[in-house]
Amino acid sequence: MSETMQEASVQDIQERAAIDKSARLPVLFFFTSAAGWLFLATLLGFASSVKLAAPELWDACPWLAYGQLFPAHMDSLIYGWGMQAGFGVMIWLMARLCRVEIKNGVTLVAAGFVWNLTILFGVVAVWSGYGNSMPWLDFPAYLWPAMFLSYAVIAGSLLMMFRRRREGEAYISQKYIFGAALWFPWIFAVANLILNHTGGSALMNAGVNAWFMNNLIYFWFVPVGLASAYYIIPKIVGRPIYSYQLAQIAFWALAVLAGWTGFNRFLGGPFPSWMPAISGTAIILMLLPIGAVAVNLLGTISGRGSLMHFSPSLRFTVFGGIMFNLYGLLVAFSSYFDISRLLQFSYATLGYDIMVVYGFFSMVVFGAIYFIVPRITGCEWPSAKLIRFHFWYSSYGIITIVAFMIFAGLAQGGAIDDWSGDFMDSVRRGKGYIVALAVAWALISVANLAFYYQLLMMACGKGRKSEGPTLIHKNPGEAASAEAAAGFAPEDTAKA
Amino acid sequence: MDDKNSTESNLDYQGGRAAVRDGHDSVRREKPEPVAGGSNKVLISWVVGAGIVLVMAGGYLGGYSNFFDSSDSYIYPGYVAAARPVVEGVDTDAEQEPWIEVWMKDGKKVYTNCIACHQAAGTGTPGLFPPLKGSEWVDGGTERLGMIVLSGVLGPLNVSGSTYNQPMPAWGALNDEKLAQVLTYIRREFGELPEGQSGVVTKEMMKAAREKHGKRTSPWTEADLLAIPGDAELPGVEVDLNTGQPVAGE
Numbered sequence: 001m002s003e004t005m006q007e008a009s010v011q012d013i014q015e016r017a018a019i020d021k022s023a024r025l026p027v028l029f030f031f032t033s034a035a036g037w038l039f040l041a042t043l044l045g046f047a048s049s050v051k052l053a054a055p056e057l058w059d060a061c062p063w064l065a066y067g068q069l070f071p072a073h074m075d076s077l078i079y080g081w082g083m084q085a086g087f088g089v090m091i092w093l094m095a096r097l098c099r100v101e102i103k104n105g106v107t108l109v110a111a112g113f114v115w116n117l118t119i120l121f122g123v124v125a126v127w128s129g130y131g132n133s134m135p136w137l138d139f140p141a142y143l144w145p146a147m148f149l150s151y152a153v154i155a156g157s158l159l160m161m162f163r164r165r166r167e168g169e170a171y172i173s174q175k176y177i178f179g180a181a182l183w184f185p186w187i188f189a190v191a192n193l194i195l196n197h198t199g200g201s202a203l204m205n206a207g208v209n210a211w212f213m214n215n216l217i218y219f220w221f222v223p224v225g226l227a228s229a230y231y232i233i234p235k236i237v238g239r240p241i242y243s244y245q246l247a248q249i250a251f252w253a254l255a256v257l258a259g260w261t262g263f264n265r266f267l268g269g270p271f272p273s274w275m276p277a278i279s280g281t282a283i284i285l286m287l288l289p290i291g292a293v294a295v296n297l298l299g300t301i302s303g304r305g306s307l308m309h310f311s312p313s314l315r316f317t318v319f320g321g322i323m324f325n326l327y328g329l330l331v332a333f334s335s336y337f338d339i340s341r342l343l344q345f346s347y348a349t350l351g352y353d354i355m356v357v358y359g360f361f362s363m364v365v366f367g368a369i370y371f372i373v374p375r376i377t378g379c380e381w382p383s384a385k386l387i388r389f390h391f392w393y394s395s396y397g398i399i400t401i402v403a404f405m406i407f408a409g410l411a412q413g414g415a416i417d418d419w420s421g422d423f424m425d426s427v428r429r430g431k432g433y434i435v436a437l438a439v440a441w442a443l444i445s446v447a448n449l450a451f452y453y454q455l456l457m458m459a460c461g462k463g464r465k466s467e468g469p470t471l472i473h474k475n476p477g478e479a480a481s482a483e484a485a486a487g488f489a490p491e492d493t494a495k496a
Numbered sequence: 497m498d499d500k501n502s503t504e505s506n507l508d509y510q511g512g513r514a515a516v517r518d519g520h521d522s523v524r525r526e527k528p529e530p531v532a533g534g535s536n537k538v539l540i541s542w543v544v545g546a547g548i549v550l551v552m553a554g555g556y557l558g559g560y561s562n563f564f565d566s567s568d569s570y571i572y573p574g575y576v577a578a579a580r581p582v583v584e585g586v587d588t589d590a591e592q593e594p595w596i597e598v599w600m601k602d603g604k605k606v607y608t609n610c611i612a613c614h615q616a617a618g619t620g621t622p623g624l625f626p627p628l629k630g631s632e633w634v635d636g637g638t639e640r641l642g643m644i645v646l647s648g649v650l651g652p653l654n655v656s657g658s659t660y661n662q663p664m665p666a667w668g669a670l671n672d673e674k675l676a677q678v679l680t681y682i683r684r685e686f687g688e689l690p691e692g693q694s695g696v697v698t699k700e701m702m703k704a705a706r707e708k709h710g711k712r713t714s715p716w717t718e719a720d721l722l723a724i725p726g727d728a729e730l731p732g733v734e735v736d737l738n739t740g741q742p743v744a745g746e
Contacts, residue, residue: 099529269572
């Protein structure tokens, strides 16, 4: 049993309870408001894909134009849900790992209010046609300083916690959170300053925009998601990361490589060839950290995979981890010109973005939320059935989106590549697949409604009050055999 | 849990909604926090994989970057930076590129279809693919030329003194504009045009060619082509090389 962590001591338990209590207010605030945004974002995703499939629909209503629905959908998904849920996870993880209580909960909530108000303003502006059409940066130019400030307060608190940490050497998750906290202000300020305030050439602006999108993925979503996975998996499986050294190497590789990516989105574009070539090289080198994550994921859960049968946190996290690896492979593959000339600028790009923001990041964050919320509220998730529902509808939805967007991209790509062809031709070819996109968003919306409902119940203290976690499956027969498979004492499995 | 009593009293969230004593055991049941350090296994398979990735990345950079030497090279094969569009009916001022330059640049793009056989410089491959440079077919009347590209050639063909016998594919699937551009390109770039000829093939001329050509599905043979008079030109008005508009007085 040398690989297995020891049982917690009494002091540990007291300390954790105190930390969780101090985290309750800010973390619940971020989770509940994020989940609300998520529900809105998925509804907008559904509406925008219906509109894309049937453009004549709702013609009289400009609020339902695709060009307004789609960016509103993406922005609420990224800033309303993604980043905000990430804040909650970062705060809780940082407090737990640094073993410090959160002293400025009210300040954090105030910053969160500013964030929510700004995003609300931005999404309404974009939705009503006042966006500036730069993907993921569509908000009117005067909003970004407010987002920047509220982010600075949140990141500042994270860094302060890190300074006060009681444990000497930082755990890998702490490093990722520390990194993400600092990287975002950099890319966000650079992109906004260039795009909104120094009107450069239109071509270069498109490049900067692509650079921002890729960096938001690799400098924010990936590190926060990995921080959570590297915490949740060892915690539930009950043994340390398979190779800590590889995890460290992967961290530094990510830190060095991420900033170079971005121009690979324009492989055949009118940029001097060395620019996309460098980005594509960085994307291929990303396979090093991604491979390390794969090794650690498999190594850490190997032999105990049956725990995924019970623990929602583990199941969501592992699904996200697999999606992350697939994403890395697909993107590396597409950075070869012969493939990207068929896929770039097509729906496939949307499929990739959704794959990393939803398939990886959001799923991992769901896993973390299922783990964290019972601890900070003191009650257990009301219904295992709804958790199952959330998992299956989300995963079917996300797999449908990714697969169909890649097919749509293949159907479209050749037509886009023909520079003198009719552009509408390429749109028509992708159209059939858009129906699947609409269905998938509908599935995901329903799944998230279940999630939102459960989360609100928990937040009002209406969860289950019994001993023992809410497990996905509780059939005693199944549980016993899975425990036997995992080589566990019965009591040990209760680690949801 | 031996020390259960003291643990529970300490776990009571006094102010909070949740009374830990009422079954809040999630904190108690969890394992200790993961810490830094620990196993240093570096899998051999990862190291091997990393080696492959490094080689791939090197090959990628070498293959696509063009060795960082020129800001005028692009990954897209045959990419030529777009010319400024010519607005119809607007006076071309000195700054605007003449229409013919734009037309030739577009022609050069279409010519990427032909490079594999006729080579970038139009020299062909001796014995296999005929040259376009110095070819009497290119220099001669536009009607024969239009027919050749619309449905290709099969069987022996005599080009500047040598006989070639490979199939020439049909390009009828390209639209009139593209075909007109590529023919203009090969005539002006590789051809030796008779005095006073501009070598331009316009979209109207290509359209006329398609009408003459009718619904022919089989490729041309040399005999069929020679039946077309060598100096037959496709009908079309002469255009001003600066504006692309019909020459005044027409």
